[in-house]
Amino acid sequence: MILNEISPSTSTIFLKPDNRPFLIAGPCSAETEEQVMAIAHGLASQGIDLFRAGIWKPRTRPDAFQGMGSKALPWLQRVQEETGLRTTIEVATAEQVDEALKHEVDVLWIGARSTANPFSVQEIADALRGVDIPVMVKNPVNPDLDLWIGAIERVRAAGIKQIAAIHRGFSTYAKSLFRNEPYWAIPIELRRRMPDIPLFCDNSHICGNRVDLLSVAQYAIDLNYDGLMTETHIDPDHAWSDAMQQITPDQYKDLIDRLVLKRETSTDQDFLEHLDIVRHQIDELDLSILNLLARRMKLSEEIGEHKQQERVSVLQVRRWNEILQKMEAQGKEMGLSEDFIHNFLSAVHQESIAKQTKPGYRK
Ligand code: PEP
Ligand code: MN
Numbered sequence: 001m002i003l004n005e006i007s008p009s010t011s012t013i014f015l016k017p018d019n020r021p022f023l024i025a026g027p028c029s030a031e032t033e034e035q036v037m038a039i040a041h042g043l044a045s046q047g048i049d050l051f052r053a054g055i056w057k058p059r060t061r062p063d064a065f066q067g068m069g070s071k072a073l074p075w076l077q078r079v080q081e082e083t084g085l086r087t088t089i090e091v092a093t094a095e096q097v098d099e100a101l102k103h104e105v106d107v108l109w110i111g112a113r114s115t116a117n118p119f120s121v122q123e124i125a126d127a128l129r130g131v132d133i134p135v136m137v138k139n140p141v142n143p144d145l146d147l148w149i150g151a152i153e154r155v156r157a158a159g160i161k162q163i164a165a166i167h168r169g170f171s172t173y174a175k176s177l178f179r180n181e182p183y184w185a186i187p188i189e190l191r192r193r194m195p196d197i198p199l200f201c202d203n204s205h206i207c208g209n210r211v212d213l214l215s216v217a218q219y220a221i222d223l224n225y226d227g228l229m230t231e232t233h234i235d236p237d238h239a240w241s242d243a244m245q246q247i248t249p250d251q252y253k254d255l256i257d258r259l260v261l262k263r264e265t266s267t268d269q270d271f272l273e274h275l276d277i278v279r280h281q282i283d284e285l286d287l288s289i290l291n292l293l294a295r296r297m298k299l300s301e302e303i304g305e306h307k308q309q310e311r312v313s314v315l316q317v318r319r320w321n322e323i324l325q326k327m328e329a330q331g332k333e334m335g336l337s338e339d340f341i342h343n344f345l346s347a348v349h350q351e352s353i354a355k356q357t358k359p360g361y362r363k
Helices: 033-044 069-083 094-102 118-128 145-157 185-193 203-207 213-222 249-258 269-310 317-333 338-356
Strands: 022-026 050-052 087-090 107-110 135-138 163-167 199-202 227-231
Touching: 022 033, 022 249, 033 050, 033 069, 033 249, 050 069, 069 087, 069 094, 094 118, 107 118, 118 145, 135 145, 145 163, 145 185, 163 185, 185 199, 199 203, 199 213, 203 213, 203 227, 213 227, 213 249, 269 338, 317 338
Parallel strands: 022 050, 022 227, 050 087, 087 107, 107 135, 135 163, 163 199, 199 227
Antiparallel strands: none
16 A cells, blocks of 8 residues: 555645644543533634544443443534534444444544554444545554554545544553653654654643643644644543543643644744754764764674684673663763663664674574
């Protein structure tokens, strides 16, 4: 399948003409008709682009609130009629797709758990064949870019033209400040491989709390994301799902007002010239780094040959530890983070090992 075949002009619903992010907001779950209408009215006055609400909820435990189901769909039709807002819900099965279409939901989204399961995505895609409706695809719960891209391709192969991706972070066993680790490198790589797919940030499910919502949203805007999905509730503390991360429509307005919007580029000549000069310097330095790495690898190969002759093991843990500790400390003094040095040196070390164990040395 050819990537990038969607041109921006076919993704009209998701694009904002005035260079501000595409705004999706609404409750984690539709709970009652009154709750849905109160939130929708609170958000409509703020000019959001899409009203979200969960109808069928993919909850971890069976005794948790599972969503109101089809009963809540007419509430969303009332939202459309009374506020003029477009609506979006998560669908996970063919039956849910049919129900959503019957009730004229404007946009569908595929949730993180479904994206992780190609059978589910295919079932949804098959149910969408021949239907003209925009679809948003959340990243899978596990940090697997190909699975995310595969889900987008399945939806696209079903003939859906307007597709967006939602970055909602990734599950991790490690203790983290985030409910779902953002692993920003993954959506950045998605953007590189599918530059025409609008990319939104679900700051609510990344954070899992209210305090970090603004900083995560700002981070996404700094990375030139196209929009935000944020859970909003009239009474967040008493929400039936995801209470900790929801905010009121007024708090949402404050969050959006405080965002510093960014442009992809500028027309200011001084800025562009300065950028050009600095980029030139960076390109030269990158080339020097490549040259140094090539020299370093040559030395690794040389040592590899000696180790081979002496029947000395390739991995020398004590030496590797010494390098890491020394370089992390030195890097720190130069303003380079420990994490960065660790990751960088680990990649270099892996390559050295690969060089020293290449088939030629295994006699
Ligand atoms: C949601 O948006 O409420 C939801 C369940 O999201 P996710 O699929 O990202 O967990
Ligand atoms: Mn939620």
